[in-house]
Amino acid sequence: MKIVPNTIINIAVVLFSVTNCFADNEPPPPPPTGPTPIGLPIDNGILVLLIIGLAFAFLRFKMSNTHKKTPM
Template sequence: MKIVPNRIIIILAVFFLSVTNVFADPGPPPPSTPPPPPGLPLDGGILLLVILSISYGLYKLNKIKKASN
């Protein structure tokens, strides 16, 4: 079998060009995400908390009055 020099050059070129992809640097890191917005609003559930605390206080006062009678 006769070895053709052009075929060897093509085989070597393909081999060496495919190896260069292995040594390539990775791309730059993705940009960082923006920071989250600062906390939740403070007045989100305050009305519900005030209503529950007043009703619990009235319940306890009623319970104390009934126990003393």
């Protein structure tokens, strides 16, 4: 199969020109007024979530190995 560089260049030009069409210098939105919403940070519990995930994966792996059918 012969690669035609002209087609590749045309595709690249079209793809890069589309991003320039939608690029706009709009001003940033105004800051929110009133109290900021209270969020729940996940940073403090990430280690606990990782340990629970590993324990669950180990449990599922052990269960799948013990419930396999043995060939006769």
